[in-house]
Amino acid sequence: MAKPNISAALTAAQKATLKANVNANEAIINPFSVNLTLAERRKRRKVGTFWIGYVQLGLKVAQEHPEIIPADLAVPEYGKDVVLFSDTDEIKIHHSKYIEKLDDTHMAVGMEAINQTDRVYELAKSAEKRGNAAMTEIVKEFAKYFKKNKKKVPTPAP
DSSP: OOOSOOOOOOOHHHHHHHHHHHHHHHHHHTTTOOOOOHHHHHHSOOOOGGGHHHHHHHHHHHHHOGGGSOTTSOHHHHHHHHHHHHHHHHHHHHHHHHHHHHHHHHHHHHHHHHHHHHHHHHHHHHHHHTTOTTHHHHHHHHHGGGSSOGGGSOOOOO
16 A cells, blocks of 8 residues: 655665665676676567476476487586576565565655655746746756756756
């Protein structure tokens, strides 16, 4: 259920811990991880949890019936692939719950911040119309975010 107002903050230590945990996880998978391009992802057969039983069955057949397996199919390496596929699926499922929460929280708090900023922008425009000269440059700065080519909008420093 959506929270109507997120009132929280991450301490510097909490942010550092979150980042360190991700870095530790990356260090574990980096020796064998790959980064597929979008084109490579599109070309490949889709795999997921559904296929674990299929590959486990294939491995079982290969192990129990070596007489049908050609020499170029290394069954021990195949076994390692099947185990890693299963293990990474388990980890992916575990992490996806966390990532979904992070994405949802990011989206919700981002909308809160944007809605409040829209209000501040409207207030600044109203103040400018009433003759507050200090708002002229501020309104121009806000307006940059609504131009058609949003890629040219600078990201303000934190």
